[in-house]
Amino acid sequence: xxxxxxxxxxxxxxxxxxxxxxxxxxxxxxxxxxxxxxxxxxxxxxxxxxxxxxxxxxxxxxxxxxxxxxxxxxxxxxxxxxxxxxxxxxxx
Numbered sequence: 001x002x003x004x005x006x007x008x009x010x011x012x013x014x015x016x017x018x019x020x021x022x023x024x025x026x027x028x029x030x031x032x033x034x035x036x037x038x039x040x041x042x043x044x045x046x047x048x049x050x051x052x053x054x055x056x057x058x059x060x061x062x063x064x065x066x067x068x069x070x071x072x073x074x075x076x077x078x079x080x081x082x083x084x085x086x087x088x089x090x091x092x
Contacts, residue, residue, distance in 0.1 A: 016048040
C-alpha cells in the first residue's frame with residue numbers, strides 16, 4: 001500500500017508540473033495574460049499542497065478532480081466540451 005501511495009504521489013506531482021507547463025504555453029500563445037497564468041499556477045500549487053497535506057493526515061491520496069472516475073460527485077473526466085480557456089478551442 002505504501003508503494004502505491006508513493007506512486008500516486010509521484011504521478012500527481014507529474015500532473016501538477018504538466019498542468020503548469022500547459023498554462024505557460026497558453027500564456028506564450030497570448031491566450032491568457034501573465035497575471036492569469038500566475039494566478040492559475042498558484043491555484044495548481046495550492047491544490048497540490050492540499051493533496052499532499054490530505055495524504056499525510058489521512059494516509060491516503062484524495063481523488064484528483066478531472067481524473068478520478070465517478071459521476072455527480074464533482075470528480076469526473078475533465079471539464080467537458082467547450083469549457084476552459086478559449087471555449088474548448090485549441091489555438092496553439
